[in-house]
Amino acid sequence: MESIRSLLEAKAELTHGSNSTRAIVLSTRVRLARNLAQYPFPEWAKESQRREILASCLEAVKALPQMNEGNEFLVENLSDLEKQILMERHLISREMMQSKKSAGVVISGDQSCAIMLNEEDHLRIQIVRSGYKLKEIWKSINAIDNAIEATIDYAFVPELGYLTACPTNVGTGMRASAMLHLPGLVLANQMEKVVRAVNKLGIAVRGLFGEGSDASGSIFQISNQQTLGESEEEILKRLISVLDSIIEQEENARQKILETDPTKFFDKIGRAYGILSHGHLLSSAEVMNLLSLMRLAVDLSLLPEENRKLIDRALIESQPGHVQFAAHEKIDPAKRDKFRARYLREHFAGLPALNFEDLMN
Amino acid sequence: MLKGKMGKSLKCEVCHEAATVHLTQIIDNHIQKVDLCEKCAKEKGVTDPSGFSLADLLAKPHIFTEASHQKLVCDRCGFSPSDFKRLGHLGCPDCYGNFREIIDPILSNMHMGTEHRGKVPSRAIQQVSLRERMDGMKQNLEQAIEAERYEDAARYRDEIKQLGEDTKTKSDN
Numbered sequence: 001m002e003s004i005r006s007l008l009e010a011k012a013e014l015t016h017g018s019n020s021t022r023a024i025v026l027s028t029r030v031r032l033a034r035n036l037a038q039y040p041f042p043e044w045a046k047e048s049q050r051r052e053i054l055a056s057c058l059e060a061v062k063a064l065p066q067m068n069e070g071n072e073f074l075v076e077n078l079s080d081l082e083k084q085i086l087m088e089r090h091l092i093s094r095e096m097m098q099s100k101k102s103a104g105v106v107i108s109g110d111q112s113c114a115i116m117l118n119e120e121d122h123l124r125i126q127i128v129r130s131g132y133k134l135k136e137i138w139k140s141i142n143a144i145d146n147a148i149e150a151t152i153d154y155a156f157v158p159e160l161g162y163l164t165a166c167p168t169n170v171g172t173g174m175r176a177s178a179m180l181h182l183p184g185l186v187l188a189n190q191m192e193k194v195v196r197a198v199n200k201l202g203i204a205v206r207g208l209f210g211e212g213s214d215a216s217g218s219i220f221q222i223s224n225q226q227t228l229g230e231s232e233e234e235i236l237k238r239l240i241s242v243l244d245s246i247i248e249q250e251e252n253a254r255q256k257i258l259e260t261d262p263t264k265f266f267d268k269i270g271r272a273y274g275i276l277s278h279g280h281l282l283s284s285a286e287v288m289n290l291l292s293l294m295r296l297a298v299d300l301s302l303l304p305e306e307n308r309k310l311i312d313r314a315l316i317e318s319q320p321g322h323v324q325f326a327a328h329e330k331i332d333p334a335k336r337d338k339f340r341a342r343y344l345r346e347h348f349a350g351l352p353a354l355n356f357e358d359l360m361n
Numbered sequence: 362m363l364k365g366k367m368g369k370s371l372k373c374e375v376c377h378e379a380a381t382v383h384l385t386q387i388i389d390n391h392i393q394k395v396d397l398c399e400k401c402a403k404e405k406g407v408t409d410p411s412g413f414s415l416a417d418l419l420a421k422p423h424i425f426t427e428a429s430h431q432k433l434v435c436d437r438c439g440f441s442p443s444d445f446k447r448l449g450h451l452g453c454p455d456c457y458g459n460f461r462e463i464i465d466p467i468l469s470n471m472h473m474g475t476e477h478r479g480k481v482p483s484r485a486i487q488q489v490s491l492r493e494r495m496d497g498m499k500q501n502l503e504q505a506i507e508a509e510r511y512e513d514a515a516r517y518r519d520e521i522k523q524l525g526e527d528t529k530t531k532s533d534n
Binding site for chain 1: 444451467471472479482
């Protein structure tokens, strides 16, 4: 457990990096799928080959300047709880939690870069930043990819690009995504319409934890579906234009609710504030929805901007794995709800009262 | 890898309109290609605009007719089309070349195009151009031998040897 503790206590991009510019975008991420030319893909490789793959990837990844202060974790050395915490922090995938031996992850000191080894592909390079920074991320991840490529012979053919275990990733091997907070569109019952329109443009909408997860807290992951037939820049351009249009629609939806039925809005936010600062039993799903409304309160200037960080951090630290870790023991869900409520009461007790005055006049 | 498809436009086998959907079936160990226009493909139920996932594609039995009974395997890793159907992904990088008859139609249904237009690793550019040069020289050598131009053949042979050594020192460095 000691290994992961330092990671939880450090200032991380997702728990401490929040900023107000375009607050609808919680975070953005780019990941690249890469494979070594001379080995079978991880799932089909023999255990001895998986060990060799892991060793050569680890060597290349640990040599990166970005990983100077990094941590490496092998799946076989992690407890279930530790795996869950890494997953809740978006540093490993759900698939990796069930991985066979000889798989692992190297995480940079600020936790913005995580490179998974022997997941579905030999290398899954990921950079996450809080806020809307797709182009900057692409620049950084491209540099990391170049540095790894200098020592590793990637599986690549000119016609099909980077070869990946699953044909859905072949070509650029790039999945770019943004985590969007869309309470306005959810309250206005417009999300279904948005999802349908966006899917037609080759863009996928998923819940907070990717494939198959629900969109609790009105948080959605929006990403490109296709990886072949377009350059990385073209994919990003297409994704950004869709994101910009969703952001605009969210802003319009919020504006419309404020004009037509502000009391409904204010009532929800006020109740969320009351429950978070005075509740005694809170499930993680309920907390997600309440924190989502508190984030909206900051967007609407009902709470000072400086409180956004606390809310974004609570979104991660209220997850089941994080609560158990903070409680120093494996506790059952009922006890977890009590523990979680206490954590939130402590953190929300110091918040200023909601300032409805400006919006009600 | 995908050449041939780009060249002449194929006609739908049902209505003879321009075909945009290209399917490959394996029946009795023979690879059979079917070209359809979008309308006929829809009528035959081979495209599903709402379902985009590979799982949906793989679930359609006619794409993989008798796949589990035929002998096609990847000569490098032993992976077979029935493994692909079961696991949803491939065995090794060579599977793309070895199963292209099966994978190409899947890719064209799944992606914005069928050819890579993105980043090319600088190492790969070097290797590909070296490989192309080597292939070209080997072809010259064969032609020279066939035409009994033995002086030329000897020169090509020396050049090939030299290029091989250059490549080796480069990769050793």
